[in-house]
Amino acid sequence: MFGDHMGIVPARVDGIAIRAKFMEYGIPQLDAELIVDCINVRKSQLWQNDGEVTEAAVSAMNKYILDNNYGVVVKAEPARFGKIIWEVKLLAKPAAAPGV
Numbered sequence: 001m002f003g004d005h006m007g008i009v010p011a012r013v014d015g016i017a018i019r020a021k022f023m024e025y026g027i028p029q030l031d032a033e034l035i036v037d038c039i040n041v042r043k044s045q046l047w048q049n050d051g052e053v054t055e056a057a058v059s060a061m062n063k064y065i066l067d068n069n070y071g072v073v074v075k076a077e078p079a080r081f082g083k084i085i086w087e088v089k090l091l092a093k094p095a096a097a098p099g100v
Contacts, residue, residue, distance in 0.1 A: 012040045013070065021064060026057030031076075031086055035061075038088040039070045046087045053084060 015036040022032035028051035038045050058076045065072060075087045 015040060022061050025060040025064070026054055027061055028053065034086070035072075035074055035088055039065070039072055042071065042090060044072075044087075044089050046085070048079060048083050048085050050083050 013036065015033075018036050018039070019029070019032040022035060023029060027035070028049075030049065031051060031053070034045065034047065037043075053076050058074060062074055065074065071091050072088050073091060075089075077085045077087075079085045
C-alpha cells in the first residue's frame with residue numbers, strides 16, 4: 001500500500017523515541033504526540049493551542065521528518081490571543097519520472 005509512495009517509511013514509527021526527539025527540538029509534548037500520530041496513521045490534521053514554539057524548533061523537526069522519509073510537513077503559525085495553529089500535511093506522491 002505505501003511501498004510506492006515516495007519511499008515513505010511504511011511501518012509504524014517508534015512514537016516514544018520520535019516524540020522525545022521532537023521535544024529535544026523544543027516542540028511541546030502534546031503537539032509532538034499529535035504529529036507522531038499523523039505520521040503513524042498517514043493523516044493530515046489541524047489544531048490550535050497555546051503552547052510556545054519557535055520557528056527554529058519547527059524547522060529542525062521538519063528537517064528530521066524529511067531526512068527520515070516520514071512523508072509529512074508541519075507548520076506552526078501564530079494566531080490571535082497568543083494561540084498557535086498547527087498543521088500537519090501529507091506530502092503528495094511525486095509524478096513518475098519519464099520512461100518509468
